[in-house]
Structures are given as C-alpha cells and as structure tokens.
Amino acid sequence: MTPRSSLRPLDVVIRIAIVGLTLGTAYIHSTLGGLLFTLNALGYLVAAVAVVIPLGLAIRFRWFVRLGLMGYAATAIVAWAIQGPYYSTAFIAKGIEVALITLLAVDFARMDGNPVNVIKSELGLLATRLGRRPATGQAGA
Amino acid sequence: MKRILPALALVALAAISAACSSAAAQPVASGPVDPNGPTIVAKNMAFTTSTVEVKAGSNFTLHFDNQDSAPHNVAIFTDSSASQKVSVGEIVAAGKKDQVVPALKAGTYFFRCDVHTNMTGTIVAK
Numbered sequence: 001m002t003p004r005s006s007l008r009p010l011d012v013v014i015r016i017a018i019v020g021l022t023l024g025t026a027y028i029h030s031t032l033g034g035l036l037f038t039l040n041a042l043g044y045l046v047a048a049v050a051v052v053i054p055l056g057l058a059i060r061f062r063w064f065v066r067l068g069l070m071g072y073a074a075t076a077i078v079a080w081a082i083q084g085p086y087y088s089t090a091f092i093a094k095g096i097e098v099a100l101i102t103l104l105a106v107d108f109a110r111m112d113g114n115p116v117n118v119i120k121s122e123l124g125l126l127a128t129r130l131g132r133r134p135a136t137g138q139a140g141a
Numbered sequence: 142m143k144r145i146l147p148a149l150a151l152v153a154l155a156a157i158s159a160a161c162s163s164a165a166a167q168p169v170a171s172g173p174v175d176p177n178g179p180t181i182v183a184k185n186m187a188f189t190t191s192t193v194e195v196k197a198g199s200n201f202t203l204h205f206d207n208q209d210s211a212p213h214n215v216a217i218f219t220d221s222s223a224s225q226k227v228s229v230g231e232i233v234a235a236g237k238k239d240q241v242v243p244a245l246k247a248g249t250y251f252f253r254c255d256v257h258t259n260m261t262g263t264i265v266a267k
Contacts, residue, residue, distance in 0.1 A: 031234075033186055033211025034257045085255035087232045089212065 014107050015052060021100040022048040022069070025076075028093045043072060063112045063122075070104045073097040178202035178239075181262070183213040183254065188262045197247040197266035203230070203240040210235050213254045217242060217264060221251045232256060 007015070026044035029037045050058055050065045058065065077097050080090060112118045178201045182189040186209060195201050207213045212234040217227040227250060230240040245266035254260035 031211065032256060033209060034259075083258075085214070085232060087212075089232075 011107070011110060014103055014110070018051055018100065018103050018107060019048050021096050021103065022051065025073075025093050025096045025100065028089060028096070040076065047072065063108065063115075063118050066104050066108045066112070067115065070101050070108075073101050073104075176202075178204055180204040180206060181215055181252075182206045182208060183260065184208040186211065186257060186260065188252075188254075188260055191262045193252075193262065193264045195242075195245065195264060195266050197245055199244050201242055203228075203242050205230055205233070205238045205240055207233050207236055207238075212256050213260065214238075214256065215240060215252050216255045217250055217252045219250060221261070223251065223253060223258075229255070 022044050026041045026048065029041035029044065047065065047069045051062075051069065074097075077094055080094060084090070108115060179193045179195055180190075181193060181203060183206070193203075203215060205213075205215050212232045214232040215228075215230040216223075217229070219225040219227060227245065228240060228242040231238055232255065245264070247266050250264040250266065252262050252264055
C-alpha cells in the first residue's frame with residue numbers, strides 16, 4: 001500500500017476521535033495529581049496536538065507520531081496492570097487507551113499501510129541521508 | 142497490520158484481566174464504625190500523620206479524610222515491600238471514608254496511598 005497524504009471524510013472522523021480520546025485520557029490523568037500523572041497528561045496533550053497539527057514536519061513524521069502514541073498508551077496500560085491502582089476511574093482511562101490504540105492502528109493502516117514496510121522505508125531514507133544506500137519510499141500524512 | 146490488531150487486542154485484554162483479578166483479591170473488612178478510631182488525613186499530596194498508633198488484637202475503624210481534589214486511599218500492608226495486604230481502603234477524591242481494619246497483631250505495619258505510592262506512613266499496633 002502506498003502512503004497517502006489526502007484525508008477522506010472517514011479519516012477526518014477517525015482523527016477527531018483519536019484527538020478526543022487522547023484529550024480524554026489526558027484530562028483524567030491531570031486530575032490525579034502528582035508529577036508522574038501530570039507529566040503523563042502533558043504527554044497525551046502534546047500527542048493530541050501532534051496528531052493533527054498542519055506543520056510540514058509533523059505531517060512528514062505523522063507515521064511516527066501514530067506509532068509513538070500507540071506505544072505510549074500501551075506502556076501506560078502495562079504499567080497500570082502491574083502497579084495499579086484498580087478502581088473505576090482507572091478502568092475508564094484504560095478503556096479509553098485501548099480504544100485509542102485501536103483507532104491509531106486503523107488510522108495507520110489507512111494512511112501508511114504496513115508498519116514494517118513504513119519503518120523499512122524510513123530506515124532506507126535515513127541510510128540514504130547518511131550516504132549508505134538509496135531510498136525506497138516515504139510515509140503518508 | 143491484520144496480524145497486529147488482534148495481537149494488540151490480546152495484550153490489552155490480558156492486561157485488563159490481570160488488573161481485574163488483582164482487584165478482586167483485595168482484602169475487605171466490615172463491622173461497626175468506631176468514632177474513636179484513628180484519623181489519617183491526606184493533604185497537599187501527603188499524609189499529615191506519618192505514624193498512627195492502634196490497639197493490637199481488635200478491629201478498629203480508620204477514619205480517612207482526603208482534603209485533596211486528587212484521589213487517595215489508605216492501603217495497609219505487613220511491611221514496606223507492600224506485598225501482603227492487610228486492609229485496602231476505597232479510593233476517594235475530596236471526601237471522607239471510614240475503613241474497618243481487621244485486628245492486627247502487635248507490631249509495625251506500613252500504609253500508603255495506592256494511587257500515589259510515595260505517600261506512606263506507619264501503623265504501630267500495641
């Protein structure tokens with residue numbers, strides 16, 4: 001699948017949902033107090049902006065933002081599963097994060113295609129810039 | 142991508158089911174509320190009382206007063222490794238909660254907030 005940069009109506013809906021879910025979990029974390037939760041909330045806030053901001057650099061590396069946010073949310077889920085605490089607000093936050101990861105995966109598949117191919121392509125481009133071997137492709141918006 | 146989605150779903154389900162099983166294993170005590178029981182206050186992301194003395198050998202009611210808007214609770218463990226739970230209070234935000242703690246043998250116990258594990262204290266049963 002070739003990465004694309006134009007947005008279809010469904011892509012816009014998915015992107016809005018991603019931003020909404022990201023801001024939702026950011027808000028929950030911001031209410032918990034303490035440095036760790038506040039930093040976590042700030043991380044989600046920055047990610048919500050990075051997912052949609054129409055800046056050239058952000059558009060060029062949107063694939064990385066999607067993967068990064070998926071990893072960030074997955075790390076938060078695993079850390080919570082290990083550490084807890086297990087109460088209603090935490091379950092809501094984790095439910096949001098599971099939905100977020102799912103939507104990011106769908107968005108990635110629609111915009112960038114296979115993540116393995118994207119990473120290979122990006123590594124190829126990086127190698128080209130470093131003067132090692134030729135580029136093979138480019139990721140979508 | 143078709144392989145990644147089910148894998149992600151499985152990881153998420155495993156994490157949540159592990160969390161649910163841990164939550165179900167928390168010890169619960171019940172009984173009459175003792176108005177003379179000790180009080181632990183949470184304020185400015187810390188417990189205002191670092192050491193609480195209780196009578197050994199009988200149930201007691203712990204009065205928890207959370208004066209922060211952030212959620213806190215009082216979870217009591219046999220020691221600071223926090224591996225063996227004695228009593229786990231409900232997590233509350235900006236409110237009071239009574240917690241009936243089962244009789245403790247004479248000794249020193251560790252308590253903390255489960256949400257903010259840097260909030261800690263000691264219960265001495267005599």
